[in-house]
Amino acid sequence: MSDTGAATTPSRTDDELSLAEQWVAPNYHPLDVVIHEGHGPWVTDVEGRRYLDALAGYSALNFGHGHPDLVAAAHQQLDTLTLISRAFHSDALAPFCRDLATLAGKELVLPMNTGAEAVETAIKTARRWGYLAKGVPAERARIIVMDGNFHGRTTTIVSFSTDPVAREYHGPFTPGFDIVPYGDLDAIRAAITDETVAVLLEPIQGEGGVLIPPDEFLRGVRELTREQGVLMLADEVQSGLGRTGYTFACDHEEVVPDLYILGKALGGGIVPVSAVVADRAVLGVYSPGTHGSTFGGNPLAAAVGHAVVRLLATGEYQASARRLGARLAEGLEALVGHGLVAVRCRGLWAGLDIDPALMTGREASLRLLDRGVLAKDTHGSTIRLAPPLVVDEDEVDFLVDTLAAVLRG
Missing domain, CATH: 3.40.640.10 (Type I PLP-dependent aspartate aminotransferase-like (Major domain))
Structure with missing residues (x-):
């Protein structure tokens, strides 16, 4: 019930999450977002909100959504x-x-x-x-x-x-x-x-x-x-x-x-x-x-x-991953000592160890989600980033800037 006593209407997200809880075996612990469509490095949820997909299906989506x-x-x-x-x-x-x-x-x-x-x-x-x-x-x-x-x-x-x-x-x-x-x-x-x-x-x-x-x-x-x-x-x-x-x-x-x-x-x-x-x-x-x-x-x-x-x-995507990966690494390494303990980056693939006193990897993933970036934790305070190889410089910068904002709190 709301503060006024009026009944609240469940959102489409709430409905989908409830359906998943009822019918999908619990062998995953997904974040509370329900994706509806994707184009390139971006996806849109059932409420119409867009996210930069920085996980890319654990590298299954190297060429983005719907190439x-x-x-x-x-x-x-x-x-x-x-x-x-x-x-x-x-x-x-x-x-x-x-x-x-x-x-x-x-x-x-x-x-x-x-x-x-x-x-x-x-x-x-x-x-x-x-x-x-x-x-x-x-x-x-x-x-x-x-x-x-x-x-x-x-x-x-x-x-x-x-x-x-x-x-x-x-x-x-x-x-x-x-x-x-x-x-x-x-x-x-x-x-x-x-x-x-x-x-x-x-x-x-x-x-x-x-x-x-x-x-x-x-x-x-x-x-x-x-x-x-x-x-x-x-x-x-x-x-x-x-x-x-x-x-x-x-x-x-x-x-x-x-x-x-x-x-x-x-x-x-x-x-x-x-x-x-x-x-x-x-x-x-x-x-x-x-x-x-x-x-x-x-x-x-x-x-x-x-x-x-x-x-x-053609070698085009490999070259892009090298070029943009260097940009990603530079941005992430600047955050070491400012919320990150360590960064491991090769091409457009990065593992980030967050200061465990600051937050867990899942909490960081949830905060990134709130700011329009999809990422996922692994092993405590570590998160992985693997944006599609079709991202551009602005999108790499958006990813780094969003993470920096999350670490600042």
């Missing part, structure tokens, strides 16, 4: 063919795989749907390669993974997570993984045995708060894995496809892994598209029936993914 090239590709394919299954060929799949492999400098593509599914595929690939190519005894293959990793939510993947929230009540877990500290090359070297088939890592740990490894770490992993005869698997689901200012985050150290794991932005924010990309010596270990997915590589996904690859092939 015209991607929407056109989807519309054209929707009118033609959406699914045939891999029991037959489609005229959309092979050109997509050819151009994605070319972009990555590899020979073969195995298309899947979600990022987690691509990680699972990479794990199976490494094990299969270990048995068939390396000669590891049956059922003995082991994969080295990093502390603080985030590769998805499937049972096998959370088996080697070090996040208790991800693991609790989900066991028993899948064996075969050895966890070492992220960024510690000596620990990886010590963990390698004759049964090791791969080292799986994120070139930058996104969920961990955009954690950037020490200089030369990726190069060291590449040299070590080549020397020891094990595969280097790079999970570029969040860090790849232009986000950090290069096509892949591994490019910062001029490192080419044995296998790329891709997803999120590969679907342009329109459909789920993921893939593992490697040379024939790795992906050639598969034969018909040994792995598959009904929707993996479907014509609609292939058409959208192909349009994404064409956007990246």
Whole structure:
């Protein structure tokens, strides 16, 4: 009731939030905003208020909302063919795989749907390669993974997570993984045995708060894995496809892994598209029936993914992420000591540690929301920023200025 005693009318936002609370399983803790539409780096809620989307679907929306090239590709394919299954060929799949492999400098593509599914595929690939190519005894293959990793939510993947929230009540877990500290090359070297088939890592740990490894770490992993005869698997689901200012985050150290794991932005924010990309010596270990997915590589996904690859092939978005990322980093670093404890920025991707005495990451996200910016917290007082690569200088400045205002209180 209001102060006058008159009944208040629930807003459309209140109605939508109530509906979500009633019918949507509570596996997320979203902010209290209900988005209705999006264009470029901006979205509008059901009340008509606009927000700069500084999360971009955890990098799934690298090209913003409704990019015209991607929407056109989807519309054209929707009118033609959406699914045939891999029991037959489609005229959309092979050109997509050819151009994605070319972009990555590899020979073969195995298309899947979600990022987690691509990680699972990479794990199976490494094990299969270990048995068939390396000669590891049956059922003995082991994969080295990093502390603080985030590769998805499937049972096998959370088996080697070090996040208790991800693991609790989900066991028993899948064996075969050895966890070492992220960024510690000596620990990886010590963990390698004759049964090791791969080292799986994120070139930058996104969920961990955009954690950037020490200089030369990726190069060291590449040299070590080549020397020891094990595969280097790079999970570029969040860090790849232009986000950090290069096509892949591994490019910062001029490192080419044995296998790329891709997803999120590969679907342009329109459909789920993921893939593992490697040379024939790795992906050639598969034969018909040994792995598959009904929707993996479907014509609609292939058409959208192909349009994404064409956007990246120009280098325009990577260059923009480098240029605007430098501007973003400069603005954010000026806030260290003024509410921020630390900033980690690579391209248009940043992890910010807020002074915990000031506020939590969620409180900062809520205050940003009130001022027209969408962001999300992770791990206490840390928030991540990942604006679409289509932002301009004014929008980057708006993001920094808004954060500065939030920190000032």
